[in-house]
Amino acid sequence: MTLLKVESLDARHGLLQAVREVSFTVSEGETVALVGANGAGKTTLLRALAGAHRPSGGDVIFDEVAITNIPAYRRVRMGIVLVPEGRRLFPSLTVEENLLLATASGRSGVWNIETVLDAFPILRSLRRRPARNLSGGEQQAAAIGRGLMSNPRLLLLDEVSLGLAPVAIEAVYASVRTLIQNGTTILLVEQDLSRAMRVATRILCLLEGRVVLEGTPADLTRERIAAAYFGLGRTSGQETA
């Protein structure tokens, strides 16, 4: 069933039109990857879906409910959770406090502090440590764990591999795969195309705010995606203003 429906979404970033008339759907259980170059509008799109960024046009419909004007904290309670770019843990709060905060959403489910620590064993020994003292990989685990504490129906992951050592990235994606196996619906932004293709059931490519390519990893070749990624083969009649 369709969990998320995005219709002609527009979003500005300052004076820049970051997201232009983006439309797509996400079905329950899917893993959708958003790829695209820097500045293509991926983060803005995720933030708009999470409610952290007010769109200038279009609609977001979640589980048949129009949520376009609902503030972020209420969307968390409805089950949309964003793990933001750059982790954004609360630096002076301990890992445990960071995790516990996310129960503000009041949602119940599989995830609680014990199961999250089971899923990310590395965090168990770091429970009482202030988040600012964690390494990048540890922070990312904690950030995802914090997202899970809200028992999301739709998990939005923004560049979870950013700034991490390859070993850490492997660990993060191992946990992402576990989440997928558990049936969590995931929409993730990923710069690394190979990873995206390995983990996703569907890929959307964004360029300058628009969806320029959409399909399953089976349908799309790397060449097609790369071409869409870089905007090769666009007709010069395309307006950019």
Place this chain on the structure above:
Amino acid sequence: MMGEQVPGRYQVQRWTILSITSTVAFAVLVVVLTFVPVIFGIATTQKLTSLLILVILAVMWNALAGYGGLVSVGQQAFIGIGAYGTIYLTQQGIEPYVAMILAAIIAGVIALPVSLVLLRLRGGQFAIGAWVVAEVFAILVSLDQSLGGGTGISLTTLDVYSPSRRQAYTYWLALVMAVILLSAVIVLLRSRLGSSLRAIRDDEEAAASVGINVMQGKRILFILAAFGCGAAGALVLANTLFIETQSVFGVQWSAYMIFMVLVGGLGTVEGPIIGAVLFYLIQNRFADYGAWYLIGLGAVAILFALFVPRGIWGQIEARFHLHLLPVGYVLRRAESGGSAPSSPPGELPARASRGGHDD
């Protein structure tokens, strides 16, 4: 297949027809104003002197807050220094009008060490810090018996002049100071410092990252504003002849300045002048209502801050793209035939990027 767009060649203009006209009109106005003491009596001249003092204060506060992002509720420190500095200098035997100018300069000089401490603060911390500085000066002055202690003192050395002469000289000094200070602000804004200041106001970190010396820009504004407020203080003394620490170092001056600039237009050049005129009219009409009048002032300031943040002139400027005084840049596409650009002055052709119009 669309035809290719050839980017036009652009020229940068500092003056538009409108701004030239306005500046000329302004100059004419100043000349006309010079004749006020000759045509009108003491009472009117004194009132207009008050108005000029308000204009000075508004322009200075706007320079600090509108261009430097420094909201000060402590400018009365320098108003007081200007007033009491004048008293002190005349007590040393200096001719009163010279003393006034010197007192203003002293205010500017004192601002330098003060800025070293105060500019470490930002936002609300800076605001209250400036207020504390004002309180310190007020206390120091009130402890000095030769300056009248806490009970006030008169400027007696102006008695050498007849009342009408005295008022005329005071008025002319006020007019000259107002013109000088306003010109200083405009020149500052037109200079490279001016662009840096607007960059600072928009985004301090970004400005610093492109090498703009944020601290220096703020310091210059702070010293200029101190000098201007010092001049205003000296003029207040000359205009009313009697001052006391509470009135001259009082925070109500900050309230007036905030009102004038908020209502007139924060960050515009013309705004403070309009705000000063409005405030002057309101004060004349309503000051008798005492506490209600001040409640009204405060409420209006709040409403403007929330709902009309650009002030009256800011709204006009935004709506009609009107810039009377020449502080911006206009990016105009050069027409190949050398004919006049088709867009009205101040307006930009559709595809040109916006130049540095202050808003």
Place this chain on the structure above:
Amino acid sequence: MVWANAIVQGVLLGGYYALLACGLSLMFGVMRIINLAHGDIAVIGAYLILVALQHTSMSPFTAALIVLPAMLILGYVLQQVLLERSREAGQLTPLLTTFGLAVVIQNAVLQIFSPDVQSFGGSAGDITTASWQINSEVSVPAIGALIFAVAVLVLGGLQLFLSRTRLGLEMRATAEDSDTAELVGINSRAVYARATALAVATAGLAGLFLGIRTTFEPTSGSTLLIFAFEAVVIGGFGSLWGTLLGGIALGVAQTIGEQINPEYSILAGHLVFLAVLASPRGSLLVSRGVQG
């Protein structure tokens, strides 16, 4: 030994300043807003108690039981009506609106009551005159000790609230990063409203003690704001216990200054404040949010 007494009085005075200042510190820590009307809000508290006293035979402490909850509501309303809009409107806006609010409050109070100086120390009972004589030079006034104790309790209570309770945790998180707080399901507006309510209530409590230990008038708010601010700066932004230390430093500076010359007392406080600002530590005056 006169100095010993001055120091003792200064420390006790510091407790009062800390109580006055903790609301200012809290609001800045959580919302990054300096409420220029903070002193005037304390004065409102004092006048509300005065009204209660004029119409009933309560003691000020009993009146406070009614006034303090009213102040909590006032804080909540203040946040929803004025401060939230100001925060969203721009960086400078909260300064301008709270200053406007200060002007409005001072003159409204002036209009409703008179410019007369007020006090209700007389209605507070023996506590205002009692004291313990430590030795021939030093005496500890009961009211001073009470205020100090209340200040410590309030600060301690706030600290516990922030570090041990759920709402306190949300407040600390929102103070550090309100954007991400929203993303984990925290209603940041509600957090701000709570912080403002607490700040206004503690200001009201300070108003209670203002009226008991000394006099007040419509314009008292300005001086109170300055003292509160000085206490917070001297003690360092971002730490509630720092506010206590700052208050004590300010109080002691004032009482010692007074020993030298009564006219110097307030000036001494200002000079200590400026000295702290000018010191190398002064350049570290960036709030790190509210520490748990």
